[in-house]
Amino acid sequence: MNGPSVQAPSETKRLDSWKEIAAYLNRDVTTVQRWEKREGMPVYRHVHDKRGSVYALPEELNAWREQRRSVVDEQPEVMEPGDIADSQPSVKSTDGWGIGPLWWVVAALMICAGLVAGYVAWRGHETVAAGPQIRSLAVLPLRNLSGDASQDYLADGITEELIGKLAGIRELKVTSHTSVERFKDTKTSVPEIAKALGVDAVVEGSVIRDGSRIRVSAQLIRAATDTHLWSETYDREMSDALTLESELAQAIAEKVRVSVTGQEQQRLTAARAVAPEVYESYLKGRYALDGAHSNAELEEGIRYFQEAIARDPTFAQAYVGLAGAYTRMGTVAAGGTPSETRPKVISAARKALEIDPNLAEAHVLLANTLQEQWQWNEAESEYKRALELQPNNASAHAWYALWLSCQGRTDEAVAWVRRARELDPVEVSGGSVAWILFQAHRYDEAIRELRDVLAVRPDDGGGLGGLGFALLGKGQATEAVTVLEKANALSKGSPAVEGILVRAYARAGRREDALRLLAEMKKRREAGYFPAGAFVNAYLGLGDKEQAFVWLEEAYKEQSNILQFVKTHPFFDPIRSDPRFVDLQRRVGLG
Numbered sequence: 001m002n003g004p005s006v007q008a009p010s011e012t013k014r015l016d017s018w019k020e021i022a023a024y025l026n027r028d029v030t031t032v033q034r035w036e037k038r039e040g041m042p043v044y045r046h047v048h049d050k051r052g053s054v055y056a057l058p059e060e061l062n063a064w065r066e067q068r069r070s071v072v073d074e075q076p077e078v079m080e081p082g083d084i085a086d087s088q089p090s091v092k093s094t095d096g097w098g099i100g101p102l103w104w105v106v107a108a109l110m111i112c113a114g115l116v117a118g119y120v121a122w123r124g125h126e127t128v129a130a131g132p133q134i135r136s137l138a139v140l141p142l143r144n145l146s147g148d149a150s151q152d153y154l155a156d157g158i159t160e161e162l163i164g165k166l167a168g169i170r171e172l173k174v175t176s177h178t179s180v181e182r183f184k185d186t187k188t189s190v191p192e193i194a195k196a197l198g199v200d201a202v203v204e205g206s207v208i209r210d211g212s213r214i215r216v217s218a219q220l221i222r223a224a225t226d227t228h229l230w231s232e233t234y235d236r237e238m239s240d241a242l243t244l245e246s247e248l249a250q251a252i253a254e255k256v257r258v259s260v261t262g263q264e265q266q267r268l269t270a271a272r273a274v275a276p277e278v279y280e281s282y283l284k285g286r287y288a289l290d291g292a293h294s295n296a297e298l299e300e301g302i303r304y305f306q307e308a309i310a311r312d313p314t315f316a317q318a319y320v321g322l323a324g325a326y327t328r329m330g331t332v333a334a335g336g337t338p339s340e341t342r343p344k345v346i347s348a349a350r351k352a353l354e355i356d357p358n359l360a361e362a363h364v365l366l367a368n369t370l371q372e373q374w375q376w377n378e379a380e381s382e383y384k385r386a387l388e389l390q391p392n393n394a395s396a397h398a399w400y401a402l403w404l405s406c407q408g409r410t411d412e413a414v415a416w417v418r419r420a421r422e423l424d425p426v427e428v429s430g431g432s433v434a435w436i437l438f439q440a441h442r443y444d445e446a447i448r449e450l451r452d453v454l455a456v457r458p459d460d461g462g463g464l465g466g467l468g469f470a471l472l473g474k475g476q477a478t479e480a481v482t483v484l485e486k487a488n489a490l491s492k493g494s495p496a497v498e499g500i501l502v503r504a505y506a507r508a509g510r511r512e513d514a515l516r517l518l519a520e521m522k523k524r525r526e527a528g529y530f531p532a533g534a535f536v537n538a539y540l541g542l543g544d545k546e547q548a549f550v551w552l553e554e555a556y557k558e559q560s561n562i563l564q565f566v567k568t569h570p571f572f573d574p575i576r577s578d579p580r581f582v583d584l585q586r587r588v589g590l591g
Contacts, residue, residue: 014055014056014057014058015055015057015058015061016055017053017054017055018032018033018054021043021054021056021061024056024058024061025061025065041056041061042056042057042060042061043055043056044056044057053254132200132224133200133257134172134200134201134222134256134257134258135171135173135200135258136172136173136174136175136198136199136200136201137166137172137173137174137175137199137200137202137203137220137252137256138174138175138179138180138193138194138197138199138201138202138203139162139163139166139174139175139180139202139203140159140180140183140184140193140202140203140204141156141159141180141181141183141184141185142155142156142158142159142204142205142206142207142216142218143155143185143204143205143207144206144207145206145207145208146207146208146209146210148209151207151209152287153283153284153286153287154207154209154214154280154283155206155207156283156286156287156290157282157283157286157287158207158216158241158244158245158283159177159180160177160286160290161242162203162245162248162249163175163176163177163180164360164361165245165246165249165267165268166249166252166253167360167390167392167393168264168267168268168389168390169253169258169264169392170264170391170392171258171259171260172253172256172258172392173199173392173423174392175197175199175424175426175427176394176395176424176426176427177290178427179197179424179425179426179427180197182426189226190202190204190221190223190226191223191224191226193223194223194224195223197425197426198425199223200222200223200224201220201221201222201223201229201256202220202221202223203218203219203220203252204218204219204221205217205218205219209238212237212238212239212276213235213237213238214235214236214237214241214244215233215234215235215236216233216234216244216248217231217233217234218231218232218233218234218248218252219231220252220255220256229255230251230252230255232248232251234247234248237276238276238279238280239273239274239275239276239279241274241276241279242271242272242273242274243271243273245271246269246270246271249268250268250269253268267358267389270358274315275311275312277311278308278311278312278315278318279308279315281304281305281307281308281311281318282304282305282308282315282317282318282321284304285301285302285303285304285305285307285308285318285321285322285325286301286321288300288301288304289301289321289324289325289328292328295329295334295335298325298328298329298334301321301325302322302325302326302329304321305318305319305321305322305325306322308321314355315355316351316352316353316355316356316359316362317352317359319348319349319351319352319355319362320348320349320352320359320361320362320365322344322348323344323345323348323349323352323362323365324361324365326341326344326345326348327341327345327365327369329341330342330345332495332496332531332561335528335529336529337529337558338372338558338559338560338561339558339559342369342372342373342559345365345366345368345369346369349362349363349365349366349369350366353366358389359389360385360386360389360390360393360396361386363382363383363385363386363389363396364382364383364386364393364395364396364399366382367379367380367382367383367386367399367403368399370382371402371403371406371564372559372561372564373559374559374563374564374588374589374590375589376403376406376407376589376590379403380400380403383396383399383400383403384400387400393423394420394421394423394424394427394428395420395424395427395428397416397417397419397420397423397428398416398417398420398421398428398432400416401413401414401416401417401420401436402417402435402436402564404416405436405439405440405565405568406564406565406567406568406590407567407590408567408568408590410436410439410568411440413436413439413440414433414436414437414440417432417433417436418433420432421433429453429462429463430449430450430452430453431449431450431453431462431463431466433446433449434446434447434449434450434453434467435466437449438466438469438470438473438570439565439568439569439570440568441473441570443470443471443473443474444474446466446469446470446473447467447470447471447474450463450466450467450470451467454467459490461487461490461491461494461497464484464486464487464490465484465487465491465494465496465497465500467480467483468480468483468484468497468500468501468504469500471483472500472503472507472571473570475507477504477507477508477509478508480504480507480508481501481504481505481508481510484497484500484501485501488501493524495521495524495530495531495533495534496531496533496534498520498521498534498538499521499533499534499535499536499537499538500537500541501517502514502517502518502521502537502538502541502542503537503538503540503541503542505517505541506541506542506543507541511542514538514541514542515542517538518535518538518542521534521535521538531555531558531560532554532555532557532558532560533551533555533558533560533561533562533563535547535551535554536548536551536552536555536560536562537562537571539551540571540572540574540575541571545574545575545578548575549575549578549580552580552581552584556587556588563584564588566581566585566588566590567585567590
């Protein structure tokens with residue numbers, strides 16, 4: 001590169017690409033690139049960009065052109081294809097209109113005709129290459145070409161980190177890692193994948209590891225035409241993996257031509273060297289967490305994150321992974337108690353943000369837990385910060401919708417969760433939308449959403465459980481029993497499902513079945529942790545308000561998830577005016 005490498009003075013107007021520079025000088029791109037190399041034409045490189053994007057200042061180009069003309073007048077330029085010298089012909093005719101001028105006229109006409117034809121062809125190519133604006137894309141799981149399946153974690157981890165980088169661009173909708181994962185090793189065509197995900201373009205590629213080095217190849221494909229727009233290969237040491245991901249994200253942002261704010265650019269370029277063994281432990285933890293279907297697998301992920309932290313206590317992403325793992329451990333399905341897991345989530349998330357305040361995932365995880373502990377204002381602040389950092393993060397939209405629902409702002413909540421599904425129709429399922437609709441007492445809409453889910457996945461336990469809630473809300477208890485019994489069998493006795501199944505039995509006139517199941521729940525409570533919220537639903541279904549209040553107090557002590565919904569949950573409607581419930585609602589911070 002022969003042009004200046006320092007930043008130019010600030011200008012109100014500048015030419016931000018080779019194409020704009022060429023158009024300003026009325027030449028083609030090849031010619032102006034040659035002038036920059038051979039003639040010292042003033043062109044600047046963006047100092048943040050290692051991939052060679054350029055800009056130039058019109059005033060400097062004008063001065064350079066004037067200087068060049070005087071040089072050409074003294075020493076004519078050697079002609080090259082696609083270039084016409086700025087000076088006049090130096091061959092003169094001796095007879096006024098003899099062979100000299102005629103030759104120049106013919107030559108000029110031929111050159112002009114060639115330029116016109118070339119310009120038309122170039123413009124046609126540019127139209128095809130440019131096409132409609134790319135506003136959404138999916139990064140498909142990078143393929144592991146190392147010949148070693150144990151290296152899958154590396155390809156998956158780089159895919160996930162790249163998605164996270166690109167998700168910070170407001171003007172670009174990026175499909176979540178959860179949603180693209182189902183297209184791993186697929187034979188589905190790019191246009192079909194893009195249609196399923198609702199995106200304009202797709203990034204696909206591969207990862208190869210050879211000892212301490214990795215090679216990542218990637219290509220950008222326009223979905224509608226299956227046209228390859230760009231490709232590149234990066235070779236790096238493992239210690240530079242984060243820098244590689246940053247460069248790759250910058251290149252993609254440049255090629256899709258989205259506007260990137262200064263803060264977004266800073267986050268795109270932010271990277272640090274990390275010891276290979278630290279990054280590997282972190283990626284292995286992510287891999288274990290993403291595929292976890294048991295507590296043992298969750299614990300494996302926790303061990304890897306703790307291993308990464310022990311080796312490098314300043315590696316923020318490892319704390320984010322740890323917070324995510326403890327969040328999963330604290331669910332009803334995993335059986336962890338909130339009093340044990342929530343402090344660990346908060347501690348890990350806060351540590352991550354202390355190191356790097358720009359980690360949107362950490363803000364969401366922290367917000368979720370603060371909301372569960374009824375710290376409503378703090379939770380809202382964390383959600384909003386996550387949305388500032390990743391404006392198109394579907395998960396952040398969906399969780400903020402839940403926060404709005406808890407506040408009784410149900411219309412806003414429905415709008416936000418539907419926006420979340422627009423951003424990522426795979427990650428944000430109909431079940432998420434249906435729960436918000438259920439809280440808004442919009443049962444028919446919730447039922448339609450859940451039946452759509454079950455039409456595709458008839459054994460979706462979450463969808464079946466949600467449908468049971470909605471059917472009970474509408475008063476269709478007999479039908480609710482059928483779907484809840486199936487959900488209970490699939491979940492192998494989930495406390496949340498069993499509590500609502502007691503209600504369904506009671507409302508369907510099957511009181512003996514309701515009492516039998518309630519007795520089984522009490523035995524499980526005596527043997528180990530069994531959430532109090534399940535008993536709240538059961539006793540409300542049986543119409544026993546006194547026992548319902550006993551268990552509401554137990555739920556309050558546990559900071560049960562069910563109490564997030566004291567303001568909106570339809571099943572609390574019969575006791576909503578009771579002074580004890582009014583007081584409970586106040587203590588939860590929603591009175």
